[in-house]
Amino acid sequence: xxxxxxxxxxxxxxxxxxxxxxxxxxxxxxxxxxxxxxxxxxxxxxxxxxxxxxxxxxxxxxxxxxxxxxxxxxxxxxxxxxxxxxxxxxxxxxxxxxxxxxxxxxxxxxxxxxxxxxxxxxxxxxxxxxxxxxxxxxxxxxxxxxxxxxxxxxxxxxxxxxxxxxxxxxxx
Amino acid sequence: xxxxxxxxxxxxxxxxxxxxxxxxxxxxxxxxxxxxxxxxxxxxxxxxxxxxxxxxxxxxxxxxxxxxxxxxxxxxxxxxxxxxxxxxxxxxxxxxxxxxxxxxxxxxxxxxxxxxxxxxxxxxxxxxxxxxxxxxxxxxxxxxxxxxxxxxxxxxxxxxxxxxxxxxxxxxxxxxxxxxxxxxxxxxxxxxxxxxxxxxxxxxxxxxxxxxxxxxxxxxxxxxxxxxxxxxxxxxxxxxxxxxxxxxxxxxxxxxxxxxx
Numbered sequence: 001x002x003x004x005x006x007x008x009x010x011x012x013x014x015x016x017x018x019x020x021x022x023x024x025x026x027x028x029x030x031x032x033x034x035x036x037x038x039x040x041x042x043x044x045x046x047x048x049x050x051x052x053x054x055x056x057x058x059x060x061x062x063x064x065x066x067x068x069x070x071x072x073x074x075x076x077x078x079x080x081x082x083x084x085x086x087x088x089x090x091x092x093x094x095x096x097x098x099x100x101x102x103x104x105x106x107x108x109x110x111x112x113x114x115x116x117x118x119x120x121x122x123x124x125x126x127x128x129x130x131x132x133x134x135x136x137x138x139x140x141x142x143x144x145x146x147x148x149x150x151x152x153x154x155x156x157x158x159x160x161x162x163x164x165x166x167x168x169x170x171x172x
Numbered sequence: 173x174x175x176x177x178x179x180x181x182x183x184x185x186x187x188x189x190x191x192x193x194x195x196x197x198x199x200x201x202x203x204x205x206x207x208x209x210x211x212x213x214x215x216x217x218x219x220x221x222x223x224x225x226x227x228x229x230x231x232x233x234x235x236x237x238x239x240x241x242x243x244x245x246x247x248x249x250x251x252x253x254x255x256x257x258x259x260x261x262x263x264x265x266x267x268x269x270x271x272x273x274x275x276x277x278x279x280x281x282x283x284x285x286x287x288x289x290x291x292x293x294x295x296x297x298x299x300x301x302x303x304x305x306x307x308x309x310x311x312x313x314x315x316x317x318x319x320x321x322x323x324x325x326x327x328x329x330x331x332x333x334x335x336x337x338x339x340x341x342x343x344x345x346x347x348x349x350x351x352x353x354x355x356x357x358x359x360x361x362x363x364x365x366x367x368x369x370x371x372x373x374x375x376x377x378x379x380x381x382x383x384x385x386x387x388x389x390x391x392x393x394x395x396x397x398x399x400x401x402x403x404x405x406x407x408x409x410x411x412x413x414x415x416x417x418x419x420x421x422x423x424x425x426x427x428x429x430x431x432x433x
Contacts, residue, residue, distance in 0.1 A: 057231075057310075059227070059228055060311055060314060061203075061227035061228045061231025061232070062227075062231065090306040090307060090309075090310050091305075091310075092309070093309050093310040094310075146217035146220055146221060147221060147317060147320060147321050147324075148221040148223075148224035148225070148317075148321070149220065150220070152224050152227055152228065156217065170317070172314075
């Protein structure tokens with residue numbers, strides 16, 4: 001993180017901008033914010049009042065990427081930031097390990113199985129995608145219906161116990 | 173088919189540019205092919221699988237094409253490069269433009285390209301070309317998902333019924349000859365390898381082969397023999413299929429230049 005804060009209230013401006021971003025929802029999974037999703041890599045406030053936000057795309061072709069960029073810009077402008085610059089950062093590539101604990105909780109509550117927490121080895125842990133518990137009944141007797149779900153970031157599973165299908169956030 | 177590899181408008185001078193366009197165009201053309209499955213796949217899961225793969229490939233193509241536009245330095249955007257280049261200037265591997273055929277044809281084509289892209293991107297992630305490296309580091313994560321999907325279908329079809337086995341073996345026999353192009357190094361590939369920008373193609377071929385052989389064995393499919401004949405889509409010399417694909421893909425920008433939404 002390069003906090004190129006020059007003016008005395010720069011830190012405040014960054015904190016204020018982050019608070020705004022905490023209220024910008026992911027357009028496809030609106031229960032989590034762009035901060036929860038871990039795609040905001042950097043927020044910098046310049047001395048002239050410009051705020052610069054660096055964002056990592058989740059998937060190369062995720063159609064939400066352009067919407068997210070526009071939403072971030074609009075939200076910060078609405079909050080009174082004069083000039084907002086949003087840039088993409090590809091490297092290092094985004095990983096589901098960057099989804100916050102709060103984001104994981106919100107996903108689970110919404111009925112989407114979150115990726116495993118990085119503390120337990122995250123997506124790198126072998127078998128991290130098997131033994132997925134049904135978010136409705138908790139049964140571990142579940143199967144993959146499709147590696148690809150309704151959005152690029154999700155896979156579709158089914159619980160053999162309660163027979164309900166459910167989404168899982170893919171490890172990447 | 174045009175005999176000449178490129179015309180006066182083709183960026184012949186810059187080897188790196190051509191190298192990047194090859195990678196970009198293979199993803200672009202395959203994405204367009206896969207997009208045609210939407211609403212037509214055997215089941216909704218396959219519709220989603222193929223569409224999601226198409227989306228990832230299109231995203232990769234956009235990143236590589238944007239970089240190509242910068243290398244070219246003539247102010248052409250990713251859209252200009254995707255929609256306003258003609259056949260001889262499109263440098264995809266010929267396999268990517270092969271028609272969708274039946275679901276088995278599509279799965280075989282997909283698996284052969286997926287296996288190639290996983291190995292290629294893994295190596296490009298360590299490229300001395302920083303832009304190639306960062307795009308590839310992102311793309312390889314997606315390619316690993318793609319190959320998991322296509323390989324699992326190849327096994328189900330190959331090791332399935334007599335009918336599915338026979339049909340997918342015939343798809344493999346027909347499409348296999350186009351894979352030779354991946355590993356047939358020309359001056360563009362050699363220049364990239366010499367700079368450390370791209371992998372050595374002999375080494376890439378060995379890695380691809382062992383990945384492919386393992387899946388073919390599980391799928392009870394016979395590996396076809398390599399033919400001496402080579403296709404050179406990567407030099408702008410295509411099969412008869414690419415022109416038809418482009419006429420559809422580029423129609424809007426050709427008929428309504430600059431249209432947007």
